[in-house]
Amino acid sequence: MASALFDLTGKVAVVTGASKGLGRAMALGFADAGADVVVSSRRVDACEEVAEQIRAKGRRALAVACHVADWGQCDALIAAAVAEFGKIDILVNNAGIAPVPPSLAGVTEELFDKTFGVNVKGPLRLMAMAAEHMPAGGSIINISTKASQRPSPFTVVYAGSKAALNAITQATAQEFGPRGIRVNAIVCGPFITDSFSKAIPTPEAAEHVAKMITVGHIGQPEEIVGTALLLASDASSYMTGALINLDGGGS
Numbered sequence: 001m002a003s004a005l006f007d008l009t010g011k012v013a014v015v016t017g018a019s020k021g022l023g024r025a026m027a028l029g030f031a032d033a034g035a036d037v038v039v040s041s042r043r044v045d046a047c048e049e050v051a052e053q054i055r056a057k058g059r060r061a062l063a064v065a066c067h068v069a070d071w072g073q074c075d076a077l078i079a080a081a082v083a084e085f086g087k088i089d090i091l092v093n094n095a096g097i098a099p100v101p102p103s104l105a106g107v108t109e110e111l112f113d114k115t116f117g118v119n120v121k122g123p124l125r126l127m128a129m130a131a132e133h134m135p136a137g138g139s140i141i142n143i144s145t146k147a148s149q150r151p152s153p154f155t156v157v158y159a160g161s162k163a164a165l166n167a168i169t170q171a172t173a174q175e176f177g178p179r180g181i182r183v184n185a186i187v188c189g190p191f192i193t194d195s196f197s198k199a200i201p202t203p204e205a206a207e208h209v210a211k212m213i214t215v216g217h218i219g220q221p222e223e224i225v226g227t228a229l230l231l232a233s234d235a236s237s238y239m240t241g242a243l244i245n246l247d248g249g250g251s
């Protein structure tokens with residue numbers, strides 16, 4: 001039965017950057033599919049609101065503050081998830097930042113370190129620690145960007161960090177494969193979220209972006225849920241190390 005393939009009943013998901021945007025959409029989507037969810041970002045009050053929405057669906061939820069560039073906080077997030085639920089079946093490394101430097105010479109050490117800290121260093125640690133508590137059938141999903149494959153001067157640091165995340169996705173897929181844990185990435189095109197609106201602030205600019213997308217619109221956060229469910233569930237049991245484009249057909 002098709003729905004049984006995507007069923008997450010009895011599974012525990014940890015989603016970073018889950019207070020809003022794509023992370024929130026995936027956390028709620030996993031709960032709709034039957035999972036209990038650890039909702040994490042830096043702002044625990046915002047995570048608690050999402051956790052409440054998940055509880056209203058009849059699932060269990062735990063809100064945990066975690067700045068993913070800090071390995072101590074990453075370890076504490078995994079420990080909190082395991083203390084509450086006893087295991088982790090699904091990890092989504094969704095928290096990410098995309099600051100735009102004024103120029104290559106204008107890239108500060110702070111901007112570089114922060115971007116790689118959030119987009120690369122944190123996900124690597126969370127993968128390593130979460131896998132210690134994942135039974136066979138576990139799934140790790142890393143949220144990447146088309147910029148990792150089509151970089152530009154505008155995205156130089158962000159693109160470089162997400163290209164590193166793509167490489168780490170494929171390396172860890174090999175590492176964890178024999179243990180029955182799969183690792184894949186969703187390579188996103190533009191989605192309407194706060195970080196998108198920060199980068200593309202006017203309706204005219206957004207319309208210009210939409211016109212370049214094959215399906216003719218910018219993604220809504222809910223449009224990541226189907227792909228995330230595919231990767232999180234047994235429906236993708238033969239898929240690992242994949243970098244899946246989710247970009248409305250691209251531009």
Ligand SMILES: NC(=O)c1ccc[n+]([C@@H]2O[C@H](COP(=O)([O-])OP(=O)(O)OC[C@H]3O[C@@H](n4cnc5c(N)ncnc54)[C@H](OP(=O)(O)O)[C@@H]3O)[C@@H](O)[C@H]2O)c1
Binds near residue numbers: 098
């Ligand atoms: N939207 C797009 O067009 C697009 C395109 C390609 C890829 N992506 C990727 O999709 C992911 C989600 O992006 P989004 O657009 O949904 O962003 P968003 O709406 O701005 O949400 C970002 C989330 O990450 C959290 N966050 C930020 N810094 C963090 C940190 N240091 N530690 C832990 N959590 C942190 C934020 O919560 P707090 O502020 O509470 O920490 C928030 O929950 C990112 O990895 C992004 O690179 C997005």
